[in-house]
Amino acid sequence: MRLILFLICMFSAPAYAGVKEAVDVTKSFHENFAIQAQLLASDAEKSCGPDFLKPVYHKAFDAWVTASIIQFGPIDDVGGPLSIAFWPDKKGFTAKTIKRLLQENGEIITDKNQFAEVSIAGKGFFALERLLFDPEFSMYSTTSAECLLVKNIAKDIAQKADRMNDLWQTMFSDFLLTAGEEDNTVFLSKEEAAQAYLTSVIGALEFIETTRLARPLGTLERPRPKRAEGWRSERPLRNIRISLAALDDMVSALGDNEAPATQEELSIALSFIPSIQDKSLQSITDISVRFKVESLLQMVINIKEAATEELSLHLGVTTGFNALDGD
Amino acid sequence: MTTRRAFLSGLLAASTTPNLTWADAGSPAYLAAAKLPNGSFALFGLSATGKDIFQIPLPGRGHAAAVHPERPEAVAFGRRPGRFALVIDCTTGLFTQRLDVPNERHFYGHGAFIHNGEILCTTENNIKTGEGVIGLWARSENYRRIGEFSSGGIGPHELKTMPDDKTVAIANGGIKTHPDTGREKLNLNTMRPNLSFLDDAGIIQSKIELTPELHQNSIRHLDVSMGGRVAFGMQWQGDPSETPDLVGLIEPDDKVRTFNSGLSQQSGLQNYIGSVALSYDGNTIGVTAPKGNRAHFYSRNTGFIHTIKRNDICGIATKNDSFITTDGTGGVFNVNDRNLTILAHTSRAWDNHLVKI
Numbered sequence: 001m002r003l004i005l006f007l008i009c010m011f012s013a014p015a016y017a018g019v020k021e022a023v024d025v026t027k028s029f030h031e032n033f034a035i036q037a038q039l040l041a042s043d044a045e046k047s048c049g050p051d052f053l054k055p056v057y058h059k060a061f062d063a064w065v066t067a068s069i070i071q072f073g074p075i076d077d078v079g080g081p082l083s084i085a086f087w088p089d090k091k092g093f094t095a096k097t098i099k100r101l102l103q104e105n106g107e108i109i110t111d112k113n114q115f116a117e118v119s120i121a122g123k124g125f126f127a128l129e130r131l132l133f134d135p136e137f138s139m140y141s142t143t144s145a146e147c148l149l150v151k152n153i154a155k156d157i158a159q160k161a162d163r164m165n166d167l168w169q170t171m172f173s174d175f176l177l178t179a180g181e182e183d184n185t186v187f188l189s190k191e192e193a194a195q196a197y198l199t200s201v202i203g204a205l206e207f208i209e210t211t212r213l214a215r216p217l218g219t220l221e222r223p224r225p226k227r228a229e230g231w232r233s234e235r236p237l238r239n240i241r242i243s244l245a246a247l248d249d250m251v252s253a254l255g256d257n258e259a260p261a262t263q264e265e266l267s268i269a270l271s272f273i274p275s276i277q278d279k280s281l282q283s284i285t286d287i288s289v290r291f292k293v294e295s296l297l298q299m300v301i302n303i304k305e306a307a308t309e310e311l312s313l314h315l316g317v318t319t320g321f322n323a324l325d326g327d
Numbered sequence: 328m329t330t331r332r333a334f335l336s337g338l339l340a341a342s343t344t345p346n347l348t349w350a351d352a353g354s355p356a357y358l359a360a361a362k363l364p365n366g367s368f369a370l371f372g373l374s375a376t377g378k379d380i381f382q383i384p385l386p387g388r389g390h391a392a393a394v395h396p397e398r399p400e401a402v403a404f405g406r407r408p409g410r411f412a413l414v415i416d417c418t419t420g421l422f423t424q425r426l427d428v429p430n431e432r433h434f435y436g437h438g439a440f441i442h443n444g445e446i447l448c449t450t451e452n453n454i455k456t457g458e459g460v461i462g463l464w465a466r467s468e469n470y471r472r473i474g475e476f477s478s479g480g481i482g483p484h485e486l487k488t489m490p491d492d493k494t495v496a497i498a499n500g501g502i503k504t505h506p507d508t509g510r511e512k513l514n515l516n517t518m519r520p521n522l523s524f525l526d527d528a529g530i531i532q533s534k535i536e537l538t539p540e541l542h543q544n545s546i547r548h549l550d551v552s553m554g555g556r557v558a559f560g561m562q563w564q565g566d567p568s569e570t571p572d573l574v575g576l577i578e579p580d581d582k583v584r585t586f587n588s589g590l591s592q593q594s595g596l597q598n599y600i601g602s603v604a605l606s607y608d609g610n611t612i613g614v615t616a617p618k619g620n621r622a623h624f625y626s627r628n629t630g631f632i633h634t635i636k637r638n639d640i641c642g643i644a645t646k647n648d649s650f651i652t653t654d655g656t657g658g659v660f661n662v663n664d665r666n667l668t669i670l671a672h673t674s675r676a677w678d679n680h681l682v683k684i
Contacts, residue, residue, distance in 0.1 A: 072620070076636060079591045086590075088568035093590070120591050188672045192656050195638060199620070210567065321362065321655030321676040322601055322617035322641035326510060327390060327406065327436060327484070327547075 018315065019193050021253035023173050029067040029246065030074075030165045036063040037154075037161035044154035048140075048147035050132040053154075057132055058233070060157065061085075061125050065239050066246040067164075069204040072196050073175075074167035078160040083120040086127070087229055088211060097122030098130055098137065098149070106145030115152055126230070128153050133232040194315040197254055201311065202319055204247060205304040212240055213297040216281055223290065228281040236281040240296070241273045244303075251307060259310040262303060269299040349684055352399035352417035353380040358682045359642055359653055360389025360403065361675040370403055372417060373681075375646065377659035377670030383420040385413075391485070391680040393438035393447060395466075402426070402447060408433040408506045412449065414470060424470045428462065431455050432475075433506055437485045440466075441493050441527060448495050450483035451475070457503040457513070459483035461495070461525065476529025480521045481514070484547040490555050493527040498559060500545040515564050520546040522559055522577065533581050544571055548602055550645075552609030555579045556627075560600030560614045573600050574614050574625055586612070588623055588631040595619045595634065601641040602680055604650055613650040613662065617641040622652060622662070633665050642681030653677035 040060040044053060068081055075081055086094055097119050101108055108114040121127070131137045131150050140146030176196075179187035187193045211229070216236070218224040228236035248266045251259050276292050283289045312318050349355065355372030362368055368388050372380035385403060393402040399417040410433055414424035428434055428451060435450040445467060451460040459478030464470045478486075480499025487496050501520030503513040512518075519542050524532040537544055543565035550558050557577040563569070570593040572585035587593055597618035604613045611632070612625045617639050624632040639655030650662040655676045660667040 072636075076595075076634075080595050082591050082594050090566060090568045185669070188656070188658060188669065189674075191674075192638060195656065199638065215568070320617055320620075320639040322639050322679055323620070323655070325406070325601075325617075325641075325679060327601075327679060 018254040018256045019176060019179070019190070019197060021256070022197050022250060023176050025249050025253045026067075026070050027168050027173060029063075029070065030161075030168045033060075033063040033067040034158075034161045034165035036060040037158040041151075041154040041158035044151045048142060048150045050138045053132055053150070054233075057125075057128060058235075061230075061233075061235065062238070062242055064125065064157075064161075065242045069200065069243055069246045069250060070197075071200045071203050073172045074164040077167060078163055079120060082124075084124045084157060084160055086121045086124050088215065088227065089121065089126065093119065093121035094126050094130060095136075098127055101149060102145050106148060109145055109148050109152055115156075123153050123156050125157070128157075129230060129233050191315075191317045194254075195317040195319070197250075198311050198315055198317055199319050199323075201247060201250060201254065201307055202304060204243060205300060205307065208240055208243055209297060209300045209304060212236070212243075213293065213300065217284060217290065217293060217297065220290070223284045225282045225284050228284075231280045231282055234280045237273060237276055237279045240300075241270065244270055244273075244300075247303075251311070255311055255314050258314050259307065262306040262310050265299065265303040265306050269296060269303060272296060272299060347399055347418055348397060349399045349417075355380040355417070355684055356646075357644055357651070357684060358392045358394060358401055359680065360385060360392065360678040362388065362678065364674045369675075370401065370415065373659065375651075377651070377661075379671075381417060381420065383415055383417070389678055390436040391438075392682050393440060393449075394682055394684050395440055395444045397444055402438050404434055404436050404438060404449075407436045407510070408452065408504065409436065410434070412438065426464060426470055426472075429472065432460060432462065435459075435482070435484050439486050439488045439495060441488050441495060443492060446473075446527070448486060448488075450478065450486055450497065452482070452504065454506060457481060457505070459497075459499050461486070461497065461529070476525065479523030479525060479531050479534055481518070482520075482545075485549055487549055487551045487557075489524065489551055490553060494524055494532060496549055496551060496557050497523045497525060498546045498549050499523055500547045500562075501542075502545055502564070512564065515543060518543060518545065518564065520544065520561075522546050522549065522557070535577055535581065535583055537575075537585075541571055544573070546575075548600060550603045550605040550612075552605045553607050554609050556605065556609035558603050558605040558609075558612040558614075560603040562600060563598035567598060570594050570596075570598070573598065574603075574612060574623070576605075576612060576625075576627060586625045586630055588625075588634070592623070592631065592634055595621055596623065602643045604643045604645050606645055606648065606650075608648075613643050613645075613652075615640045615643045615652065617655065622650075624650075624662070635662065635665070635667055637667060639676075641679050642677050644681045644683040651681065653681045 036059050040056050043056045175186040176193045178184050179193035180189040216228040356375040357373040368385040370383045390406045401415045403413045412426040413422045416423045431454050432451045438449040447464040449462040451462050453460050460475050461478050463474045465473045482500040482502040483497050484500045485498045499521045501518035522535040544561040548560040559575045561573045572587045575585040596616040599618040600614045601617045602615045610627045615622045620638045622635045642653030652660045657673045659671040
């Protein structure tokens with residue numbers, strides 16, 4: 001068996017062959033996110049009413065969930081993924097921050113410089129979700145502080161999306177494509193570029209597994225449906241479906257179609273998802289729904305295991321030597 | 328023909344041979360273990376500029392090494408739960424001694440010398456009770472085990488010698504494990520880590536505990552400045568969606584402070600600090616987060632300074648008035664101002680710790 005693996009390693013396609021394709025996929029994800037975020041911001045500028053903004057909010061959030069599977073590079077230039085989607089929020093920082101901003105008569109919201117300093121808990125898609133979908137906040141008028149806050153948050157998301165897209169279309173793609181070349185200070189070898197993508201794919205699958213699924217499932221005795229991501233806007237299952245679809249695109253690109261088991265597992269999960277009726281996962285207290293969501297969790301684990309094996313072999317790299325040591 | 332006089336002087340020469348210094352091993356500035364591209368493992372001596380000084384094959388994956396303060400001698404520990412440690416003569420690359428831990432004990436991966444290098448202290452587990460143990464080994468008696476005392480807690484991991492050369496600072500991580508269940512954590516709900524200072528008689532000089540809500544914050548790594556400040560790094564075992572402080576500093580008067588880098592940066596650490604280094608003056612702390620692929624730097628006076636990104640970064644040690652890092656992708660870097668500048672890059676994977684000589 002060891003000999004067979006060795007021979008496969010020797011004769012498989014050159015390692016990191018899929019990085020160029022992965023960069024193209026990344027660029028298209030971020031280009032779309034920048035476009036959708038811009039639409040959200042310009043629509044919010046036209047009218048801040050929740051009913052008007054909900055469809056465009058969903059489209060922009062969809063685009064972010066897709067782009068968010070790439071967890072390295074320009075995302076750090078805008079303050080990390082939490083600065084766009086602050087979740088999980090166990091201590092309720094988002095609601096606290098919004099309330100504080102509104103109580104202070106909108107002064108901070110009006111002042112551009114002051115708003116820039118506002119905690120990331122009061123920005124991004126989850127702050128916007130509270131304002132658009134939570135009846136505690138969503139009954140505002142067009143002249144209210146809430147309305148201004150909606151506009152500012154949408155604009156902030158669009159600016160971050162724009163900045164990331166700029167970096168991906170130019171400088172950061174170049175770093176990946178010239179990995180290992182003499183003047184490249186970010187990726188010192190082609191393996192490092194491949195490893196960044198591999199770590200990202202596995203990290204994104206782990207996020208779905210542990211945070212989007214296992215956390216709300218809790219235990220049989222104590223399920224935690226309110227821990228589902230974006231339950232107020234009925235997005236829990238949607239975010240899982242969209243991120244798996246994005247991972248499907250990424251695995252195809254990165255694996256040069258040489259990750260058949262991973263793609264098979266992905267397609268099993270993607271075709272299973274529509275059979276779960278409760279899009280917001282709020283009825284996981286019901287044993288039959290719970291059983292289905294647990295099945296999905298197992299499917300995601302299967303994808304992760306297949307991806308770890310197939311992509312590592314195909315790319316000739318592994319995920320973190322130290323990161324996985326646990327000491 | 329050997330005369331009696333010549334034989335005696337030969338004996339004398341033999342007995343003075345051990346008085347070699349680190350200069351005889353090429354004056355390495357750091358030690359680090361690594362996995363080589365062919366899958367084997369080795370201990371490396373590195374210069375201050377990250378160049379290889381020596382390479383000694385190891386029988387398995389290393390974790391950290393205890394460095395003798397004067398002699399070119401290192402004690403290499405494997406990953407926990409290890410049953411033995413190897414004393415390495417860094418001038419010849421030979422294993423001169425094998426430390427076998429007594430029955431009912433296993434090593435936890437770190438060691439440190441006290442009493443000018445005469446006594447080696449090792450972190451260990453009492454397998455029967457799960458209590459932490461510090462094993463004592465006498466170097467002048469071929470590393471005979473001369474005793475042990477309680478570490479002051481459960482799951483001791485890294486320990487460091489204090490400037491008085493007779494006190495050790497011990498990170499009692501609080502996590503109970505048993506060799507039968509490998510690295511499985513057996514007491515996450517009741518764990519209570521601490522940082523204990525023990526003198527050479529095993530008497531606890533002081534014990535630092537965190538507030539009760541942080542009882543799942545495992546204190547695992549530490550470093551000591553020349554003036555006796557102690558920086559420590561933690562690994563959060565509680566709800567992963569929380570972002571507790573992971574870095575702390577203890578003043579010589581036992582005053583403790585922990586640091587936070589703000590919601591966004593803090594979450595990037597993935598709740599896991601892999602290694603800690605404290606500047607000579609005790610004013611700057613460098614920590615690595617291999618799961619978060621980044622290093623953070625904190626000032627004693629002003630708190631969080633900045634982040635540096637690097638895949639699988641883990642080894643960190645002080646260098647002049649800054650730091651040097653190693654990572655699982657083969658890089659050795661200087662931390663300059665707010666950037667990394669490369670010193671060396673190979674295809675070996677540097678393991679957890681970079682140990683300063």
